[in-house]
Amino acid sequence: MTSTPIDSEAQLNSAFSRLKSVTRTKPYPSEEARRQLLLGLKTAILEYEIPLLAALQQDFGCRAHAESRLIELVPLFGEIKHALKHLHKWMKPTRRALHITSLPASGKVFYQPKGLVGVIAPWNYPVLLSLGPIVGAIAAGNRVMLKVSEFCPATNKVLGQIVQTAFGDEWVEVIEGEANIANQFSQLAFDHLLFTGSTNVGRIVMKNAAQHLTPVTLELGGKSPLLIAPSADLADTAKKLVFAKLMNAGQTCVAPDYVLCHESQKSELIEHIKQVLADQYPQGIASPDYTSIINDRQLERLQGYLEEAKASGVQCDNLLPQGPDTIEGKLALHVLHEAEDELMVMQDEIFGPILPIQTYQAIDEAFKYIQQRPRPLAMYLFTQHKEDEQGCEQGIASGGLVINHALIHVAQSDLPFGGVGDSGMGAYHAEEGFRTFSHNKAVLRKSGVNLVTLIAPPYDNWLHRIVAKFWPYL
Template identity: 65%
Template sequence: MNCKEAFMSDAPFYTIDEMDLAFDRLKSITHKTPYPTAEERQQCLTDLQISLLNYELPLLKALQKDFGCRAHEESRLIELVPLIGEIKHAKRHLSKWMRPSRRSVHISSFPAAAKVVYQPKGVVGVISPWNYPVLLCLGPLVGAIAAGNRVMLKVSEFCPETNKVLRDILHESLGEDWVELVEGEVDIADKFSQIAFDHLLFTGSTSVGRIVMRNAAKNLTPVTLELGGKSPLLVASSADLNDTAKKLIFGKVLNAGQTCVAPDYVLCHQDQKQALIDKMKHELAVYYPDGILSPDYTSLANNRQMSRLKAYLEEATAANIEIENLMADRAVEQEGKLAFHILHQPGDKLAVMQDEIFGPLLPILTYSDIEEAFDYIQQRPRPLAMYLFTQKKEDQKRCEENIASGSLVINQTLIQVAQPNLPFGGVGASGMGSYHAEEGFRTFSHGKSVLRQRGFNIVGLLRPPYKRGIHQLIEKYWPFF
């Protein structure tokens, strides 16, 4: 069978038995062809790239249907542009990534040669979320295919129209020899994470990530977890507030804030706060002149997300927290959209300061000395991203060396995700492991050490009895070997 064969099942939702059969089929193919050639992998990546471009318009229309309102330009920018960039980068560097890594050999093993060979792990499972249903589904697929694996994809049931197009894309480009796309609800997702994959990557909430890791542990399946968390944006007193406001609004309101690396809260100097808010309000009016009715302002994915975000506002209101709608028309909610609100100094015990917000709400906290801000961030769970706006190198150095985060972005927001040559991943509560770039290839590969002995070897002299001269020599000089 070649990589253009049709999928086993056209049914949009899988049963547990069908999912097990799909895994067994991919496992069998892996046993027969455990090490696909560089040419085969390159061809699959090329076919995927061509199919994505061929299906661009259907994909953009499907995303619009699933979200209710999401501009084609925004979907292209945040889903397709970084994805195509990642495919091109993998194709360009694949031969180098696959090349065995030569290693030195200890003197006691002479003469011998050593290397590390990067072997496909086998069948990889990927669980993708609803907020970026194309990028966060196919992005891990790129790294897994580049590493020579077969892949099962569990996509979100909240994006049915997008899933239909993804199925067509994968059918056309890869087929059943390489990938299986699985749809289903909570029971299927739970069972999926219990399959004995050779590696499992999950993108989603920290609470569900714990369940996935527990399920994977039953089979000792290695996991990569991309979990998000509360990514801070720190505005130093030296920051350019005009520039900060533009980039803050772009990073927070893109996809209606439904982005795992969106700024989750702001820390700014108490003397900057009002000026920053005024500039944010100006930028919102420029970006979205008709407020939430602007066609470029994205809807929330579903009613469940709307209810969750409104509950944050209701709790904050009950706690007498000042809340301010910064949108031009002042409408709060309409057509599945929620206005961008800031929350002034919400207490740490509020849900909006405990949970990842994942929407157009932005708490703003103030400090009198930047050391307070650094301490505040360091005392909290490690975030997926840290954003710093400053003109001082000492602030940058402090963040680089002392703030643990999945990534650090200085004087910009979000763009780290679209860099095909940078790894992407969290640390601590925001995840473990990484993918993208060469690190993604390594994540989905097993670095197998290979040692080849040649001819007579010193080890032969080291056998018992130990009273021979060679051991007396080692006893005297071993620290220098």
């Protein structure tokens, strides 16, 4: 099995050296080779689907197979199919125009594999965010070292089997290990490094990569706002809000982190949310479809947010009253009313089923509130007015913008995914992913007359006198 328990820097360096050597001897895999690898990955995922879903259930404690399939496998298959469909076009060099002084000649951009790509995957979507970047990297012709999260040991075991079945020993190496191995991993001299995780750890990864001037793609997080305009359909908004907030129990980098609604909408919105919850989770958090928090550490962090908010006088309501606040690693969806900005729940990315709701009197106040904060990975707007849409498109910088829905942009195989500012750097998915993992190499082929001999010194000849007079028009 490719997945190798790594417990020393020497073992990590050995794995790195082996794949680095392969990239140097075989730097440009053919289109057919890349296709076969992607098809092999698709076949391997289907072969291990049931063990993989069972492993995800084991690692999370409770995560319905249907939910894991929907949020991990469906978008992953979409990326594979999209890459296979467009690979020929992506690989084809693009012609470029050349300056008149270079003619006769031809110019093109050749998309060369960067070489060995490092991927550091998080625990919240341990399949999609491990294998998804590999799709783009393999399509671009690279080898990959994948550092998986230590919080998902059962899933990692099956991922190792999938990778071995699909790629053998020459393309992808799966690395396990604790945080110290992840830190050493990010210090290797990769040709590109992609990290998905928190903003604070992203800063460390970027600092480590800078030692070798390794280019990085950072997929971080932050506080993605969901803005409800006065014109929004609240019943429809509530359904989509609950879908986005409780998918994977809110443990999603683009989950709505907080809501901004008009003060006249708040009570009705909460009632609609309660009705949606009653329909979807009739047993409250005891429902087998309600996902658990990944581990005790994360659950305690979320409970700490609630305790701090309550201690400061913030009203915190459990919207799933059929049961307790917590049970078997699960946390009920809580609404926080008008939480102060100084609270940790309003400073940190929540990453769980806690939903602060803030109100405004005029929508311009909401725009200003968002603009004054770090740029989010996603922005969600519910409205019936074009001017609100234009205000978000043009006035608010965010990694992505979704209008009248939430979360679903991540699963679109032909849209790039990436953050901006504190929420990330660079993008992958779609053609942008292929370009991320490729070096755009300029190629100029000269033929015919060599004009260089005419423009070489001495510079007092007739041609340079003409150039001096007419250079702005050349």
